[in-house]
Amino acid sequence: MRRLAGVEDEEKWLAEGIAGIQHTAFFMHRALDANNLREVLKYSALMLSELRTSKLSPQKYYDLYMRAFDELRQLEVFFKDESRHGLPVVDLYELVQHAGNILPRMYLLCTVGSVYIKSKQAPSKDVLKDLVEMCRGVQHPIRGLFLRSYLAQVSRDKLPEIGSEYEGDANTVMDAVEFVLQNFTEMNKLWVRIQHQGPGTVREKQEKERNELRDLVGKNLHVLGQIEGVDLEMYKETVLPRVLEQVVNCKDELAQYYLMECIIQVFPDEYHLQTLETLLAACTQLMVGGLSDLSVLPLTILPTVDTKIVLTQLMDRLSNYAASSPDVLHEFLQVEAFAKLSNAIGKVIDTQIEMPIVGAMTLFVSLLTFTLRVHPDRLDYVDQILGACVVKLSSVPKLEDARAMKQVVALLSAPLEKYNDIVTALTLSNYPRVMDHLDDGTNKVMAMLIIQSIMKNNSCISTADKVEVLFELIKGLIKDLDGTDTEELDEEDFQEEQNSVARLIHMLDNEEPEEMLKIICVVRKHLMTGGTRRLPFTVPPLVFSALRLVRQLDSQGGDITGEEVSATPRKIFQILNQTIEVLSSVPCPELALRLYLQCAEAASDCDLEPAAYEFFTQAFILYEEEIADSKAQVTAIHLIIGTLQRINVFGVENRDTLTHKATGYSARLLKKPDQCRAVYACSHLFWVDDIDGIKDGERALLCLRRALRIANAAQQMSNATRGSSGPVTLFVEILNKYIYFYEKGNPHITPSDIQSLIELINTEMQSDDNGNRRTHSDPFFTSTLRYIRFQKQKGGLIGDKYDLIKL
Amino acid sequence: MVLVLALGDLHVPHRAADLPPKFKSMLVPGKIQHIICTGNLCIKEIHDYLKTICPDLHIVRGEFDEDARYPDTKTLTIGQFKLGLCHGHQVIPWGDLDSLAMLQRQLDVDILVTGHTHQFTAYKHEGGVVINPGSATGACSSINQDVNPSFVLMDIDGLRVVVYVYELIDGEVKVDKIDFKKASTSTSAP
Numbered sequence: 001m002r003r004l005a006g007v008e009d010e011e012k013w014l015a016e017g018i019a020g021i022q023h024t025a026f027f028m029h030r031a032l033d034a035n036n037l038r039e040v041l042k043y044s045a046l047m048l049s050e051l052r053t054s055k056l057s058p059q060k061y062y063d064l065y066m067r068a069f070d071e072l073r074q075l076e077v078f079f080k081d082e083s084r085h086g087l088p089v090v091d092l093y094e095l096v097q098h099a100g101n102i103l104p105r106m107y108l109l110c111t112v113g114s115v116y117i118k119s120k121q122a123p124s125k126d127v128l129k130d131l132v133e134m135c136r137g138v139q140h141p142i143r144g145l146f147l148r149s150y151l152a153q154v155s156r157d158k159l160p161e162i163g164s165e166y167e168g169d170a171n172t173v174m175d176a177v178e179f180v181l182q183n184f185t186e187m188n189k190l191w192v193r194i195q196h197q198g199p200g201t202v203r204e205k206q207e208k209e210r211n212e213l214r215d216l217v218g219k220n221l222h223v224l225g226q227i228e229g230v231d232l233e234m235y236k237e238t239v240l241p242r243v244l245e246q247v248v249n250c251k252d253e254l255a256q257y258y259l260m261e262c263i264i265q266v267f268p269d270e271y272h273l274q275t276l277e278t279l280l281a282a283c284t285q286l287m288v289g290g291l292s293d294l295s296v297l298p299l300t301i302l303p304t305v306d307t308k309i310v311l312t313q314l315m316d317r318l319s320n321y322a323a324s325s326p327d328v329l330h331e332f333l334q335v336e337a338f339a340k341l342s343n344a345i346g347k348v349i350d351t352q353i354e355m356p357i358v359g360a361m362t363l364f365v366s367l368l369t370f371t372l373r374v375h376p377d378r379l380d381y382v383d384q385i386l387g388a389c390v391v392k393l394s395s396v397p398k399l400e401d402a403r404a405m406k407q408v409v410a411l412l413s414a415p416l417e418k419y420n421d422i423v424t425a426l427t428l429s430n431y432p433r434v435m436d437h438l439d440d441g442t443n444k445v446m447a448m449l450i451i452q453s454i455m456k457n458n459s460c461i462s463t464a465d466k467v468e469v470l471f472e473l474i475k476g477l478i479k480d481l482d483g484t485d486t487e488e489l490d491e492e493d494f495q496e497e498q499n500s501v502a503r504l505i506h507m508l509d510n511e512e513p514e515e516m517l518k519i520i521c522v523v524r525k526h527l528m529t530g531g532t533r534r535l536p537f538t539v540p541p542l543v544f545s546a547l548r549l550v551r552q553l554d555s556q557g558g559d560i561t562g563e564e565v566s567a568t569p570r571k572i573f574q575i576l577n578q579t580i581e582v583l584s585s586v587p588c589p590e591l592a593l594r595l596y597l598q599c600a601e602a603a604s605d606c607d608l609e610p611a612a613y614e615f616f617t618q619a620f621i622l623y624e625e626e627i628a629d630s631k632a633q634v635t636a637i638h639l640i641i642g643t644l645q646r647i648n649v650f651g652v653e654n655r656d657t658l659t660h661k662a663t664g665y666s667a668r669l670l671k672k673p674d675q676c677r678a679v680y681a682c683s684h685l686f687w688v689d690d691i692d693g694i695k696d697g698e699r700a701l702l703c704l705r706r707a708l709r710i711a712n713a714a715q716q717m718s719n720a721t722r723g724s725s726g727p728v729t730l731f732v733e734i735l736n737k738y739i740y741f742y743e744k745g746n747p748h749i750t751p752s753d754i755q756s757l758i759e760l761i762n763t764e765m766q767s768d769d770n771g772n773r774r775t776h777s778d779p780f781f782t783s784t785l786r787y788i789r790f791q792k793q794k795g796g797l798i799g800d801k802y803d804l805i806k807l
Numbered sequence: 808m809v810l811v812l813a814l815g816d817l818h819v820p821h822r823a824a825d826l827p828p829k830f831k832s833m834l835v836p837g838k839i840q841h842i843i844c845t846g847n848l849c850i851k852e853i854h855d856y857l858k859t860i861c862p863d864l865h866i867v868r869g870e871f872d873e874d875a876r877y878p879d880t881k882t883l884t885i886g887q888f889k890l891g892l893c894h895g896h897q898v899i900p901w902g903d904l905d906s907l908a909m910l911q912r913q914l915d916v917d918i919l920v921t922g923h924t925h926q927f928t929a930y931k932h933e934g935g936v937v938i939n940p941g942s943a944t945g946a947c948s949s950i951n952q953d954v955n956p957s958f959v960l961m962d963i964d965g966l967r968v969v970v971y972v973y974e975l976i977d978g979e980v981k982v983d984k985i986d987f988k989k990a991s992t993s994t995s996a997p
Contacts, residue, residue: 455825495850495851496852499820499850499852502820502821503819503820503824503825504824505820506820506822506823506824537820540821540871541820541821544818544821544822544947548947551947551952555952594870594871602949605949635870635896638896638897639870639896641899642896642899642900643949645899645901646900646901646949646950681899684899689900689903733913736909736912737909740905740909743905780912780913783915783934786933787908787912787933787934791933
């Protein structure tokens with residue numbers, strides 16, 4: 001078996017060929033110098049015979065061809081100058097046809113033909129027609145292609161275009177077009193033939209060679225695009241149909257793909273728009289892949305023309321065209337571009353049943369991109385594309401291909417990016433249906449993208465209906481979809497998801513209280529399906545959103561008059577109560593307690609005593625029953641005290657009950673210092689610095705005294721257990737509180753109370769259990785005394801008051 | 808010149824979605840030397856975000872903070888000043904300046920930074936200065952109904968601190984400044 005040519009072999013043959021050309025060219029030049037026509041023809045024919053080789057690959061043949069080409073230029077100069085060879089060009093044209101072999105004969109003929117046309121002794125069209133037909137004699141693909149390429153090159157400036165010197169009655173643009181079309185057709189046939197030579201094992205090498213040659217064929221299309229006088233009419237009636245005919249009929253996928261690309265790139269977008277139907281029809285007729293006929297060839301998958309890419313390129317160009325100027329848009333509408341593209345894509349997907357789902361999705365993405373750029377206002381188009389997508393997705397049992405999934409996500413993301421207002425995307429009826437076909441993981445990814453889009457654009461969703469649609473879309477984040485197991489989720493990812501949902505809730509807003517309440521109810525309905533893992537994240541923002549509404553209603557002054565007054569603070573507090581209650585199922589008592597206290601304060605501000613009392617009750621129940629951690633208790637009791645201190649809606653009885661409970665729990669905290677601090681904090685429950693605030697000096701003082709007793713007990717305990725007394729901080733804190741109330745005017749606190757307390761602290765500081773002297777001072781105490789001194793020299797009522805304190 | 812950012816009570820995501828975009832574009836990494844935060848972020852994402860603005864982040868616990876490990880109070884020295892940090896829900900009555908003054912004496916600091924009321928204040932009293940940077944997101948509060956997003960930037964230079972307060976009012980960032988001086992390097996009040 002003959003081995004395939006190696007690279008070294010080809011290098012050798014090329015070198016031989018070049019040497020051959022140089023050798024004969026030498027003699028040819030000598031003959032040219034001598035103006036010896038006979039010798040010139042003899043040696044030029046010999047030289048051109050080197051091009052008769054069939055051993056070279058296209059790249060190498062090109063090298064050889066270029067050498068010959070350069071020599072032929074000199075030859076042409078010689079032919080042109082009749083004075084040198086004495087023969088009229090028409091005779092020369094006759095003479096060169098006597099060359100022995102057809103290839104040299106044709107090269108010479110084309111060269112003379114060029115001179116002939118230039119001389120204008122014959123109409124350009126006649127000579128060109130003659131030449132293009134005679135080239136048929138060379139049927140070897142590579143040799144034929146280069147020959148015809150040579151013809152194209154030398155004829156380029158001699159075409160009878162409009163405005164060219166070769167135009168005339170006898171020559172028209174049509175003739176130019178006809179010539180190029182014919183050359184193109186023949187070149188394509190030759191080109192396609194290369195694939196069909198040789199056994200299948202050589203296919204790969206051939207494909208490479210074919211690609212190297214393709215520009216020779218494509219050049220003709222470029223020329224067609226440049227011919228002056230080819231207008232839309234001619235393109236539509238003649239050029240395109242003829243080109244497409246060749247493209248479709250050659251039934252070669254390499255050619256089809258390349259030539260379609262060329263057509264799209266070479267001719268103006270305006271033309272494409274006007275010939276859209278024809279172009280698309282051709283697209284649907286392109287080679288469809290499938291299994292080959294077993295009897296003829298070994299089992300291979302026939303390659304498909306990547307129609308997707310062709311269509312995408314076309315749509316991209318048309319999109320750019322649309323963006324170039326606003327006037328262009330009506331052309332799109334006039335030719336019904338969208339409908340045609342949509343139908344063509346549908347047809348391609350339907351006929352290419354082997355096409356994997358990812359291919360169909362890619363096409364939809366391209367069409368959507370086109371639509372969003374050209375017809376952004378036509379939401380019905382967008383919805384239509386999504387609808388077609390749904391139909392296709394429904395035809396497969398389950399979408400498992402990751403790449404296809406990616407395309408679907410791209411499809412769904414495009415409207416989000418285009419329409420910064422999420423509300424627009426929410427009106428697309430097919431949008432949720434497409435999302436339903438995603439697997440759970442991707443569904444959540446998409447939901448997150450939706451939320452991110454809202455946050456990025458600062459969009460506000462303001463009707464309950466839209467909120468309903470939105471929460472349907474993001475349901476993968478809101479609750480466990482069938483089949484998901486939240487236990488598998490990465491903790492951090494889960495938190496990020498839920499925090500995103502939480503943030504989203506703040507983007508739902510409407511100034512109209514009725515509508516806002518509806519929104520809150522819709523959100524609540526969805527969040528309640530979330531399960532115990534999600535509630536701690538999602539309930540707080542819902543609660544605060546509702547509290548904002550309550551305060552808005554309150555500031556607007558009471559109930560709204562309307563037919564159906566449902567948005568009232570009372571109603572909302574009921575909803576809040578039910579909502580926070582759900583947290584007990586998680587359970588998260590500390591969070592629930594804080595939320596109850598927030599509601600209590602809001603209810604107080606709305607003058608709703610029963611609601612406020614109810615919220616406090618719930619808070620206390622949680623404290624009693626659910627919060628066991630001592631540190632948590634300390635914080636919780638301070639929050640209760642702090643809130644209660646600010647509440648002014650309670651009547652005496654209710655207030656008494658709650659303050660009694662608060663002080664009781666304060667005294668029963670685990671650690672003595674905590675007890676002490678909580679108890680003296682309670683003193684503020686009996687003294688509120690407002691105009692009509694409670695000012696029960698006696699009970700305030702009782703708290704301070706109780707705190708003092710606890711501080712003493714703490715000191716004694718410290719002596720007993722550690723052998724030294726603890727720091728005096730607690731005493732100094734209590735001293736500060738004494739001073740506070742004294743200054744505010746509590747009549748039950750006397751200067752001597754303060755003085756004795758100061759003495760007590762001094763005593764405590766100066767000794768410990770062993771009687772050792774302690775020399776360090778307590779900065780807190782020092783600065784407190786400094787404060788007293790400062791107030792003394794203030795003068796006025798304050799100064800007088802403080803003067804009574806002897807230091 | 809040392810720049811200290813003081814902010815807090817963001818309440819993300821309980822009461823607010825995020826910091827206002829105008830604030831975010833102002834808070835550029837690398838310009839600030841310290842951040843002191845009064846708490847109630849509430850989530851780790853915000854903590855991480857603050858860390859990108861400045862790695863030296865000091866934070867105390869607010870009652871809604873997710874991370875239970877933040878301390879209740881913190882003191883630190885920056886230049887000639889001792890600063891104290893506390894969220895403020897521990898100091899009853901909430902927002903009462905005299906009670907906060909007591910805390911300041913207890914912590915023995917020149918400047919006390921607290922939050923909880925979501926109301927910007929900068930108050931000089933016998934014991935020093937109390938600053939409340941407000942809520943950086945404008946989160947609602949039961950104490951203060953009309954909240955504008957705000958934060959504070961302190962420029963500490965020797966014995967002088969200039970307090971810049973940035974407030975977002977009707978979509979525009981308004982800046983105000985207050986000067987404070989301390990008498991000497993001792994910790995006693997001016």
